[in-house]
Amino acid sequence: MKIAVCIKRVPDSETRVKIAPDGKSLDEAGVKFVLNPYDEFAVEEALRRKEQAGAGEVVIVCLGPAAAQETIRSALAMGADRGVLLQTDRIPADGFEVAKALAAELKDGGWDLILFGKMAIDDYNHQVGPMVAELLGLACVTAVAHLELAPGTGTAEREIEGGIEVVEFPLPAVLTTEKGLNEPRYPALKGIMAAKKKPLPTKPVALPPGGIEVLALLPPAERKDGRIVGEGPDAVAELVRLLREDAKVL
Amino acid sequence: MAPKFQGVDFYDVDGLLSEEERAVRDTVRAWVDDNLIPIIGEHYVEGKFPKHLVPQMAELGLFGANLPEEYGCAGLNNVAYGLIMQELERGDSGVRSFASVQGALVMYPIHAFGSEEQKRRWLPRMASGEVIGCFGLTEPDYGSNPAAMITVAKGTKDGWLLNGAKMWITNGSTASVAIVWAKTGKLDDVESIRGFIVPADTKGFSAKDQKGKLSLRASDTSELVLQDVCLPKDAILPKSGGLKSPLSCLTQARYGIAWGAVGAAMACYDEAVGYAKSRVMFGKPIGGFQLQQARLAEMLTEITKAQLLCLQLGRLKDQGKVTPQQVSLAKRNNVDIATEVAREARRLLGANGILAEYQAMRHLANLESVYTYEGTHDIHTLILGQEITGLNAFN
Numbered sequence: 001m002k003i004a005v006c007i008k009r010v011p012d013s014e015t016r017v018k019i020a021p022d023g024k025s026l027d028e029a030g031v032k033f034v035l036n037p038y039d040e041f042a043v044e045e046a047l048r049r050k051e052q053a054g055a056g057e058v059v060i061v062c063l064g065p066a067a068a069q070e071t072i073r074s075a076l077a078m079g080a081d082r083g084v085l086l087q088t089d090r091i092p093a094d095g096f097e098v099a100k101a102l103a104a105e106l107k108d109g110g111w112d113l114i115l116f117g118k119m120a121i122d123d124y125n126h127q128v129g130p131m132v133a134e135l136l137g138l139a140c141v142t143a144v145a146h147l148e149l150a151p152g153t154g155t156a157e158r159e160i161e162g163g164i165e166v167v168e169f170p171l172p173a174v175l176t177t178e179k180g181l182n183e184p185r186y187p188a189l190k191g192i193m194a195a196k197k198k199p200l201p202t203k204p205v206a207l208p209p210g211g212i213e214v215l216a217l218l219p220p221a222e223r224k225d226g227r228i229v230g231e232g233p234d235a236v237a238e239l240v241r242l243l244r245e246d247a248k249v250l
Numbered sequence: 251m252a253p254k255f256q257g258v259d260f261y262d263v264d265g266l267l268s269e270e271e272r273a274v275r276d277t278v279r280a281w282v283d284d285n286l287i288p289i290i291g292e293h294y295v296e297g298k299f300p301k302h303l304v305p306q307m308a309e310l311g312l313f314g315a316n317l318p319e320e321y322g323c324a325g326l327n328n329v330a331y332g333l334i335m336q337e338l339e340r341g342d343s344g345v346r347s348f349a350s351v352q353g354a355l356v357m358y359p360i361h362a363f364g365s366e367e368q369k370r371r372w373l374p375r376m377a378s379g380e381v382i383g384c385f386g387l388t389e390p391d392y393g394s395n396p397a398a399m400i401t402v403a404k405g406t407k408d409g410w411l412l413n414g415a416k417m418w419i420t421n422g423s424t425a426s427v428a429i430v431w432a433k434t435g436k437l438d439d440v441e442s443i444r445g446f447i448v449p450a451d452t453k454g455f456s457a458k459d460q461k462g463k464l465s466l467r468a469s470d471t472s473e474l475v476l477q478d479v480c481l482p483k484d485a486i487l488p489k490s491g492g493l494k495s496p497l498s499c500l501t502q503a504r505y506g507i508a509w510g511a512v513g514a515a516m517a518c519y520d521e522a523v524g525y526a527k528s529r530v531m532f533g534k535p536i537g538g539f540q541l542q543q544a545r546l547a548e549m550l551t552e553i554t555k556a557q558l559l560c561l562q563l564g565r566l567k568d569q570g571k572v573t574p575q576q577v578s579l580a581k582r583n584n585v586d587i588a589t590e591v592a593r594e595a596r597r598l599l600g601a602n603g604i605l606a607e608y609q610a611m612r613h614l615a616n617l618e619s620v621y622t623y624e625g626t627h628d629i630h631t632l633i634l635g636q637e638i639t640g641l642n643a644f645n
Contacts, residue, residue: 014254070269077273186281189311189324189334192273 001056003046003113005080006102006132007039009064009071010122024214035071038117040184041177045147046115047079048182056112057081061105063098065089069200076195077187085202093123094210099131101205107136111172118143118176126176133174141167143178254283255340258516260554266561267329274315274330278337281310286341291606293468299344300468301424308379312338312349314357321361322374329564332509336560339510340517343616344469346510351420352376354502356383356429359445363487363495368447372427384425384457386416386448386474387496393418394629395644396431397440397493401476403432403486410434410486412446412454412479418623422457422472426450429487430476431496445487445495454479465619501574504624508563508580511588511620512556514613518588518595519549521609525599536598545594552587559583575637582630589617 011017011026012034018027035043043060050056060075060083062068072083086101106114114136116129126142133140145164146157154173158165159180187195229239244250257264257279264272285303293300307313316331317323326334331353339346357376360368375381392398401414412432422428428448435442448455454477459470487495523546526537536542563580566572592614596603603610621627632643 014256070273073269074273077277186277186310187273188309189274189277189315189326189330190319192270192277193319193325195273196270 001049001053001112004059004111005042005046005115006061008036008120009033009068010036019217035074036117036120041181042115043075044182044184073195076198077191082199086205087202088205092207092210093214094212095125095127097207097210099128103132103135114174116176129176139169139173142176144175145178145180263557271330275333278334282341290342295606297467299470304379314353322377328567332564335506335510336513340513344466347420350503350506355385355499358502359499363490382425383427384419384421386430388418390417401432403434409482412476414476416474419472423459424470441492445490446485465615504577504581508584509560511584515553515588515591518592518610522595522598549591556584578630578633585620
């Protein structure tokens with residue numbers, strides 16, 4: 001099994017982010033960056049598939065700044081064999097430009113599987129995985145919550161509203177992983193030490209901005225205090241009126 | 251799900267750590283959040299060591315993590331090792347104690363004083379958690395004064411015959427092997443103290459849990475009895491000699507305790523800050539009152555000082571320059587401030603502070619043991635006093 005896992009360096013979900021003075025980027029001072037949580041499922045799945053096959057290679061591919069080497073090494077510490085960083089200080093807002101750069105790196109790799117997290121928790125776009133699949137002419141299944149592989153083919157389950165969608169696909173394929181697919185392992189201490197010695201070349205890339213421009217970032221509106229409409233059956237009519245006219249949820 | 255612990259880092263101490271050191275800290279921190287924090291309160295109340303966590307800790311590589319890879323250990327530096335202790339004790343002092351005993355008090359002396367054969371026989375199985383160890387130095391009547399121990403090992407035709415009793419032994423009843431310190435000569439011959447590897451299934455060896463503890467309740471503490479325990483010749487740690495051998499083990503463990511105490515203090519501070527911002531009294535969060543702010547400011551100040559103390563101590567240890575007296579200063583200071591932080595956190599939490607649902611009182615009760623074990627606060631005062639003046643005030 002030769003598997004590529006594409007990962008992203010993102011701010012920790014517990015970080016309180018601040019908007020930078022330019023009004024359209026994050027102030028990175030004091031922000032902790034982590035491996036995108038959905039990508040952890042992809043890394044774990046790749047490692048399990050390689051372990052089950054008894055042979056193969058798991059390669060981590062990441063597009064990001066020099067600091068993303070640390071993110072790649074956290075995946076190497078989990079057990080991946082090597083990594084590559086497509087280094088750029090500016091990740092375009094247009095996922096298609098990112099997908100083109102990743103596809104160019106991946107196209108001659110001879111992969112059995114290419115895995116992504118189903119989305120990055122910083123931009124919530126869900127785009128890059130399917131775009132890479134399209135650029136490489138491979139089948140794609142998104143948000144995979146259960147996976148079975150056989151020689152040359154696979155079956156994936158996707159959680160959809162009210163049920164489960166079962167999808168068959170030919171290999172090689174691009175899959176994006178959903179929470180619940182597996183329970184990612186902790187990087188063991190020996191793995192952390194071993195990660196230092198694994199190959200991790202960096203390749204500078206210059207990406208055009210693409211067709212999307214971020215104009216402004218705004219914090220969500222402060223939530224207003226709740227209020228108590230009244231007590232007992234008498235308050236119901238007023239509550240319904242408010243839900244309909246003020247909150248507009250009915 | 252409970253929020254993930256974000257650490258306490260007012261002086262960007264993180265910036266002084268290497269990438270590997272941070273990665274080690276983060277992995278243990280995440281493990282503690284996911285596996286220890288959710289169950290520790292209940293185990294503490296029931297007085298049960300969470301033994302089911304031992305295989306997971308072993309798999310992560312937490313036991314003897316600063317010992318070499320050739321014996322199945324992680325081969326980390328001492329700062330990374332310290333960070334492991336910090337994160338474990340952020341969960342609970344009893345669980346950190348378990349790891350301290352396994353690594354610093356059992357694996358370390360086998361590595362430092364054992365034969366190559368002993369090292370190969372025991373260390374990989376201890377790193378993997380297959381074998382759990384305990385350390386028998388303290389006796390019922392000899393705590394701060396281990397030189398006066400009365401456990402003896404008599405040379406026989408085939409090996410050794412051990413007699414005596416040990417007390418306050420962490421992991422005692424759980425362990426399948428004990429490092430027992432005994433005099434091989436006359437009772438006034440301190441230089442004759444040697445270490446012995448005693449499998450717990452040896453005839454004449456027994457361990458009994460000490461009951462009624464109000465501290466370290468999620469940890470086993472036992473009394474060991476050695477009654478005509480026959481051991482083969484190669485049970486002795488060949489390179490051990492005199493009281494300085496067990497004391498050097500204690501220096502290793504005290505080093506980890508200095509870091510561990512910071513973890514307990516960070517947990518209490520973190521809890522206190524969260525509570526102060528959310529608990530409303532007299533119409534505003536109690537964090538808005540000067541008395542609580544003074545508490546929090548004091549806690550953060552002492553934690554920050556203790557963090558920097560640990561880090562420089564670890565750097566000195568990695569350079570091979572650390573002295574036992576420097577370790578004493580850190581153990582003495584950090585456990586003391588951690589106890590104080592836990593107490594103030596407990597008070598800030600008001601009535602809620604006495605519940606096992608919160609952490610502060612559990613840490614406070616634990617830290618009273620940590621204050622007392624591995625050289626009491628007072629003994630470390632005398633160690634420093636002797637270092638400063640050159641005058642011995644022990645007796």
